[in-house]
Amino acid sequence: xxxxxxxxxxxxPKGLRPRLRKALELLxxxxxxxxxxxxxxxxxxxxxxxxxxxxxxxxxxxxxxxxPTYEPGDLxxxxxxxxxxxxxxTAQRQALAQGHGLLQEVKVLAAHALWxxxxxxxxxxxxxxxxxxxxxxxxxx
Numbered sequence: 001x002x003x004x005x006x007x008x009x010x011x012x013p014k015g016l017r018p019r020l021r022k023a024l025e026l027l028x029x030x031x032x033x034x035x036x037x038x039x040x041x042x043x044x045x046x047x048x049x050x051x052x053x054x055x056x057x058x059x060x061x062x063x064x065x066x067x068p069t070y071e072p073g074d075l076x077x078x079x080x081x082x083x084x085x086x087x088x089x090t091a092q093r094q095a096l097a098q099g100h101g102l103l104q105e106v107k108v109l110a111a112h113a114l115w116x117x118x119x120x121x122x123x124x125x126x127x128x129x130x131x132x133x134x135x136x137x138x139x140x141x
Contacts, residue, residue, distance in 0.1 A: 002024070002025045002029055002036055002038075004038055007040070008041075009043040009047055011088075020040065020106055023107055024040070031134070036080070037080045038084060039080075055067075064085065064086050068081065086110065086113075088102070091105045108138065115134050
């Protein structure tokens with residue numbers, strides 16, 4: 001079974017961690033990557049803003065960042081796919097604005113970042129289809 005390590009750098013509401021971990025592990029298995037691991041870091045706007053500044057040169061918080069451990073297209077995909085960093089501050093604001101709960105928002109962000117870790121991007125509208133599919137599927141898990 002896939003393994004998802006969750007690291008909290010901020011307060012995480014009770015029950016969010018185990019539910020997110022289980023949904024991501026099931027999604028990884030469904031996507032054919034049951035033998036892979038990844039790390040999810042749940043943090044705040046301050047930390048994610050610093051990471052975005054350091055790696056992308058943009059001085060603003062964001063909802064989610066992904067850091068793959070390999071280059072897409074490499075022949076070898078390592079056992080650890082990479083790290084996903086989610087700002088619970090931004091996720092909470094987005095959840096409130098969209099009228100749903102924090103868990104739903106975090107699951108969608110995690111699925112989106114996982115799809116990036118698997119080598120996908122969304123430079124065009126057509127490329128968004130895979131993202132939409134995994135984001136919808138994780139909500140069912």
